Amino acid sequence: MDAGAHPAVAVAMTRLEGAPVLRIDAEEAYIEETPEGVWVSGWIWVEQQALASCDAMRMMKLRNAIADLPQQTRAVFLAHCVEGSAYPAIARRLSLEVAEVQRELASALLILSQALDET
Known part of the structure; x- marks a missing residue:
């Protein structure tokens, strides 16, 4: 010391x-x-196993929250965040305006972040 x-x-x-x-x-x-x-x-000290358990719980919460999204919001989220589609392509595929795609994505991100923040 x-x-x-x-x-x-x-x-x-x-x-x-x-x-x-x-x-x-x-x-x-x-x-x-x-x-x-x-x-x-x-x-x-925090064991790696505890961290893995925490990550698994967050992933389960995220999967459940995605499944609970309204259908159109979920479709926009998955198309953009999972498939990597651009806004105009999503808009064409779902017969939406680009601004609607942006609103749906913003809504999805807000809902999902709130679901992950819940204790």
């Missing part, structure tokens, strides 16, 4: 000894003093 480090870092490191999922690095510590005590920043 750095000799000039805040004493709270040493206390925090002592409290975390043997805790395999928590770590404090003295040279990277962020210190915030309050009247009640001192906050010392630390690191929390």
